[in-house]
Amino acid sequence: MESINRTAIELVDEALDFAGELDVVGYELDNGATVVDFGVDAAGGVEAGLLLAEIQTAGLANLQTRMGRLAGAPRQYVELSTDHPAVALLCSQKAGWELTTEGGFEGLGSGPARALVGRETEFERVGYYDSSEFATLAVESTALPDEEVAEQVAELAEVDTDGVFLPTFATGSTAGSVTTAARAAELAVFRLLEVGYEPTDVLHASGSAPLAPPTRDETEAMGRTNDALAYGGEVHLQVARDDDRFGEIVSTAGEEYGTPFVEVFEDADWDFYDVPESVFAPARVTVDVVDGPVYTVGETDEELLAESFGYR
Template sequence: MDDLSRPTRPSVSTLTEPLVENLIARAPQLRLAVTRSAAGARIVDAGITARGGIEAGRLIAEICLGGLGAVDIVPAARFKRWGTLIGVRTADPVTACLASQYAGWSLAEGEFFALGSGPGRALHAKEELFGELGYRDQASSAVLVLEVDRFPPEVLVERIAAGCGVAPDRLTLILTPTMSLAGTVQVVARVLEVALHKAHALHFPLERIVDGLASAPLPPPAPDFITAMGRTNDASLYGGDVHLFVEGPEEEAAALAAGLPSSTSRDYGRAFGEIFTAYNGDFYAMDPMLFSPARVTVTALSTGRSFTHGAFDEAVIDRSFA
């Protein structure tokens, strides 16, 4: 993918640094708690002991996108009961979604486990995906977002800093429990990312994806992790809408549109929580092709024709959210 490895590609960590500083500066108003680890890393609590909120989640989602995208919260009439959408847009969807936002860095220490997302992944760049993207970032500061409900152990914090190649006091970790308002927003804001990830799984040439827009309904938060995980996934699976603009032959754009929606999965049709229970909580036994938006439009830039597949399922959304 020569186009993806061109030297002019942006530094997601550098672009994100002012966004992180803005989040820290507004912490009291956003109901966030900011502390320092023993080694000096900044820990931003966005929903564990601090309350956090929807606006905090929106800003954290933009941090996850590496400073290359915008996240909006807007009213919409897509569903009768759930009238708020989270909108995502980026002019560099492959870098923003796959090199930054995707939760691909596995972090474990004792009983603690989390998947790291955000710009710090591109500094570490040990995932196989980065070899395919031909991208590795360089910066003097790092930020990772962890979807967890407890604080990471000190030894892991120091290992993350070392993996990013920065001093511990130049590392920021943002903690967003799925059950929290901020966590709910930042997970649903991955609706474009799930489409990019499935396009990659379908072996569509990523360098042909030029632009992207997406939206999904904002679910209410839940009192437990399983319900929260179900609602945030269902927002994309049954309520997500994605529009990709791609280069290349028109017939390949049409094939991508046909293959992307969640309805192509064998597990489609039940709420995520129901599917998870049916597999006895074995996440990896589920069909990986399920993780995709409900409806997808792909526009072939060579001809201007657009192809739409999939549909929203309001009944499943109602059952999940309510």
């Protein structure tokens, strides 16, 4: 497989080439690193969000939107499909890099740059690490990254700062809502890893979730986008091996099921890392076991979602 950071750079170049059409803004920092604003100060629409999700999955997933219905009303949904779920979703798309600097920057990093560092458990389980002169880290933050952030990424990824690319977005931006909705399949595969299933036995993953209404209130955005996954996210998996733990990978398996995420986060004093990982799961999953049975687990909750999204 080609370096996922190299394939991601081609998609970043596409964003820069079509910045005007996508309503994103790219610029170079003093140390040579490149920032692409997908939704902090820039408008960044749905198409920008789809491209950002492609960057986060290093071009190993297909992304699209479709029109569906939620609580009887029209709603846009984001769909993702990949034949490389372990690498695309766990080793790239997953948001596993906490960014903090002495200058006060805070953000959450996802994307292929994580595979250059490879410190998280999933890299050992998958057996994948990347090597590249480029590092692409998608940054979820209400602030745009500065030179200090780029230097931190460069140091950990062992690349020069002019090889660092930082597409950045706020959770509540349109692009942020799109990329979060694209995570339904990733959550299912990560939950499988957490319960002990071998991630390389997941052969294909497809996911769908409703697009949460964008908002500049980041606390509301965190609630809406996570509700979209936990109560509206649907996933189809094809796996190589049967298991008796598939029922544990959906949100209905958690004690918090039925509680809006705003309340879940409030109970944890808005500390993301104090929230049980089991709540970050899709609502409903179908698992096809090759030469075996088909399992359907979980359920959606459109009423809760409609309330979370502010339906009137």
